[in-house]
Amino acid sequence: MPEFLVALTHILEPGVFLYLVLGTLLGLAVGTLPGLTATMAVAILTPLTFWLPYERGLAVLVGVWNSAIFSGGISAILINIPGTPASIASTFDGYPLTQQGKAGLALGINVLYSAIGGLFGAVIFMLAAFPLARFALSFGPAEYFALGLFGLSMMIAVSGTSIIKGLIAGFVGLALSLVGLDPMLATPRFHFGNPNLLGGISFIPLMIGLFGLGEVFHQMTLSMPFEEREKTPVGTLVGKKLGRMLVNAREFLQTLPATLVGSITGVIIGAIPGTGADIASLLGWEFSRRISREKEKFGKGSIEGLASTCAANNACLGGALTTMMALGIPGDAVTAVLIGSFIMYGVQPGPAMFRDRADFVFTVIGLMILVNIVFLVIGFFFSRFVGGFILLPKPIMWSTIIILSLVGSFSLNNRVFDVWVALLSGIMGFLFRRYRFPLGPIILALILGPMVERNFRTALIISRGNPGIFFVKPISLVLLVGTALSLFSPILLRRKKEESV
Amino acid sequence: MKKIFRMVVCLMVMTLLFGLFVSTAGAAYPEKEILLIIQAAPGGVSDAVGRAMAAAAQEFLGVPITPTNITGAAGAIAMGKLKSSPPDGYTVGYVPVELSMVKALGYADISPDDFDLIMRTNIVPAALTVRADAPYKTFEEFVQYAKNNPGAILVGTSGTGSIWHIAGLALEEAIGTQFTFVPFDGAAPSVAALLGKHINAVTCSPSEVLSGVQAGELNILAVLGAERTQLFPDVPTAQELGYDINVMAWGGFALPKGVPKEVYDKIADAFYKAFQSETFTKVMKERGIQMAYLDGPAFAEFAKQQFELYMELIPKALGTKKE
Numbered sequence: 001m002p003e004f005l006v007a008l009t010h011i012l013e014p015g016v017f018l019y020l021v022l023g024t025l026l027g028l029a030v031g032t033l034p035g036l037t038a039t040m041a042v043a044i045l046t047p048l049t050f051w052l053p054y055e056r057g058l059a060v061l062v063g064v065w066n067s068a069i070f071s072g073g074i075s076a077i078l079i080n081i082p083g084t085p086a087s088i089a090s091t092f093d094g095y096p097l098t099q100q101g102k103a104g105l106a107l108g109i110n111v112l113y114s115a116i117g118g119l120f121g122a123v124i125f126m127l128a129a130f131p132l133a134r135f136a137l138s139f140g141p142a143e144y145f146a147l148g149l150f151g152l153s154m155m156i157a158v159s160g161t162s163i164i165k166g167l168i169a170g171f172v173g174l175a176l177s178l179v180g181l182d183p184m185l186a187t188p189r190f191h192f193g194n195p196n197l198l199g200g201i202s203f204i205p206l207m208i209g210l211f212g213l214g215e216v217f218h219q220m221t222l223s224m225p226f227e228e229r230e231k232t233p234v235g236t237l238v239g240k241k242l243g244r245m246l247v248n249a250r251e252f253l254q255t256l257p258a259t260l261v262g263s264i265t266g267v268i269i270g271a272i273p274g275t276g277a278d279i280a281s282l283l284g285w286e287f288s289r290r291i292s293r294e295k296e297k298f299g300k301g302s303i304e305g306l307a308s309t310c311a312a313n314n315a316c317l318g319g320a321l322t323t324m325m326a327l328g329i330p331g332d333a334v335t336a337v338l339i340g341s342f343i344m345y346g347v348q349p350g351p352a353m354f355r356d357r358a359d360f361v362f363t364v365i366g367l368m369i370l371v372n373i374v375f376l377v378i379g380f381f382f383s384r385f386v387g388g389f390i391l392l393p394k395p396i397m398w399s400t401i402i403i404l405s406l407v408g409s410f411s412l413n414n415r416v417f418d419v420w421v422a423l424l425s426g427i428m429g430f431l432f433r434r435y436r437f438p439l440g441p442i443i444l445a446l447i448l449g450p451m452v453e454r455n456f457r458t459a460l461i462i463s464r465g466n467p468g469i470f471f472v473k474p475i476s477l478v479l480l481v482g483t484a485l486s487l488f489s490p491i492l493l494r495r496k497k498e499e500s501v
Numbered sequence: 502m503k504k505i506f507r508m509v510v511c512l513m514v515m516t517l518l519f520g521l522f523v524s525t526a527g528a529a530y531p532e533k534e535i536l537l538i539i540q541a542a543p544g545g546v547s548d549a550v551g552r553a554m555a556a557a558a559q560e561f562l563g564v565p566i567t568p569t570n571i572t573g574a575a576g577a578i579a580m581g582k583l584k585s586s587p588p589d590g591y592t593v594g595y596v597p598v599e600l601s602m603v604k605a606l607g608y609a610d611i612s613p614d615d616f617d618l619i620m621r622t623n624i625v626p627a628a629l630t631v632r633a634d635a636p637y638k639t640f641e642e643f644v645q646y647a648k649n650n651p652g653a654i655l656v657g658t659s660g661t662g663s664i665w666h667i668a669g670l671a672l673e674e675a676i677g678t679q680f681t682f683v684p685f686d687g688a689a690p691s692v693a694a695l696l697g698k699h700i701n702a703v704t705c706s707p708s709e710v711l712s713g714v715q716a717g718e719l720n721i722l723a724v725l726g727a728e729r730t731q732l733f734p735d736v737p738t739a740q741e742l743g744y745d746i747n748v749m750a751w752g753g754f755a756l757p758k759g760v761p762k763e764v765y766d767k768i769a770d771a772f773y774k775a776f777q778s779e780t781f782t783k784v785m786k787e788r789g790i791q792m793a794y795l796d797g798p799a800f801a802e803f804a805k806q807q808f809e810l811y812m813e814l815i816p817k818a819l820g821t822k823k824e
Contacts, residue, residue, distance in 0.1 A: 039542075039543075042544060043542070043543030043548070047552055048555075053580065093762065105742055125731040137693060137696050137697035137698075138697055139697065140697055140699035141699065142693075181684070183682055183684070184661060185819065186606065186660060186661040186662040186684075187819070188607065188608075188820060195573070195574045195577055195578055195581065195608060195609050196573060196574075196578060198573065198574035198575075198577065198578075198608055199572070199573040199574050271688055272584070272690065274686065274689075274690045274693070279712070325691075327696060327713070327716075328711065328712025328713060328716075329689055329692055329693045329696070329712075332690050336689065340545070340549065343787065343788055343789065344787050344788060346786075348712055348715070349711070349712055350711070350712025350713070350715055350716055351715070352712065352715045352716060352718040353712075361611060363678055387803065406757060411572060412570060413570070413572050414569050414570065414571050415571060415573070439725075454686065458683055458685070461655075461681065461682075461683050462655055462681075462683060462699060462700065464681070500793070
């Protein structure tokens, strides 16, 4: 296998390794800072890496991409702001762990399980690229709808103490997701004549506001003396250490099933065109919760929950790359940009590439495997270093978060409008916290609501108005039954219990 | 008193000097960096053309050109910003086909007349693509099938009112039948749906379907633009086959209306040199972007024609799906 050997010599070349490390370091910055996304980083770096030999250029891009997705979890865990949308679900369990004084462990889990998920994705890509891509294509509008609806049923799981409040939050999210152009008719909805709202409310500034600014405002206004405040959530760590980072053997065994489920979900969601690491991280968390023995701990600092979502969002990358390379169709937003990068290197993604440029394919696979080991090592030290951030005095921490949030919101589209979005959602996030409404359901609705709406209507156009389309397709049927079960089984179980009493 | 008087004189002299400075600004152009607004996110065709032009043209202008991506509302936000920028030559923008579309779409009051157009750089023709296992193997067979089964063919588009939807509508009209249009969020998901057998055809650009055609899964039946495409030189145009269809996406560069002539000439000259430079052509070739130059006045004429065409076609496009 000469191409395999060519690829091997590429990967083992010290220059390539250096560029991979460079990319990984850049990715750490991109991922940790809210508002900078992996998509943006890959797009901006592509023209800059163009003058490099392709294996070095790829090393930078693969490094940035993988490590940005992983390191987004760091800010999610430490300050409850997802560094990239792919880390939303990391806030569910990661931040509670920090509040419990286990920030070190949470950071350790983030690094380790991201690497495990990433390796899983890369290996699946190597072993089963074509079958996986085929399977991904079987997802049509009906299947997307069912998948989205299944995800929305998670709203209850992330509602926290009050399901009613969770549902209210969820429907606020659904209402916000309606702003913008109608997905079918392209008619503007709820934009109040402001062209900035035609594309909908920008998701990332909204997320930064809800999570980051909202949290800061909340902490700043807690009605208790300053010394007391120092002890609340993050303050518990003041003057203490982060604690151990490594999981012990018992914890590792306990999280194994969740990790596997999270990784499989991640690869599949990644492979399906048009769904990315954000949806993978949410659904990976939900599927693991379903199979877990300690369901009730999810959302309150479950290490299983954190492990599964960390594995899912990094496993997603291998899946997304599979569809992109095997079919020439982007699996998510980053691979859409990577298609352009590949073409710039003179390679057209698609089945022909596996035949004509096997060296290129093997190089990509090799880098995708190697990068996980690189960020596993660098990530541990980096997490420990950044973890010190939460030991800083609160005022310094608050002002840093506010500045980063506002700059991050602006830099996304270079629009001042988005800064206002962030500020307004910051106030909303503050009110939600003050009155104990959960944030998970809003984010869930914002990500999955448009997917459900668009695909419901697209499926009905295809079936010419016949709702049977959702039930004759096996994948769609299974997902819909699963949704119905999860919604109604608690009621049925309770009734049964009452009857037996 | 004397002190105040002296200060007033000082101020007056400074104001005069400043005035002189401003009036000579035109002759000295360019003396500071130029902002290039790109209306799409990093990574796409618009971004590639914009950045390549920025890199190439700054060599000829002698000042840095900084590209910045301002996204939203099919480019209407960025074009609105360009329109309202001072016409001093320090703000340039990439303008795509949507320049002629956003008014008809009702997104913003923007038309080609609002700008001083510099040049058209590239075109992307539409093409009709179906699955290789479909019952129709040629464009003629497709036409026959479509005529015999009105409404039966599901045509995926990149969104209602998008340029590739317009291409499908033009095809529908030229054949004299009806399609069922299925809007997707961009061209790539529509191609995925075609490969996954959820729809029957797409009318997007040839580069979107390239790998599917190379793999033998998809079949590109006709180019719906005026000329054949470099990617598939053997595929005929619909015009060659006797159907009057010409739909394509395009892109070029523009300045806010009212730029002084000497500034305009300097930019137009530098951009033309950049267009021919290796820096620019290399990127176009590598990305498979079809270069198609028109000078400023010709581009303005072209964009205006397109504008009138879309003012007519787009209301139809938006109306067809209203139930």
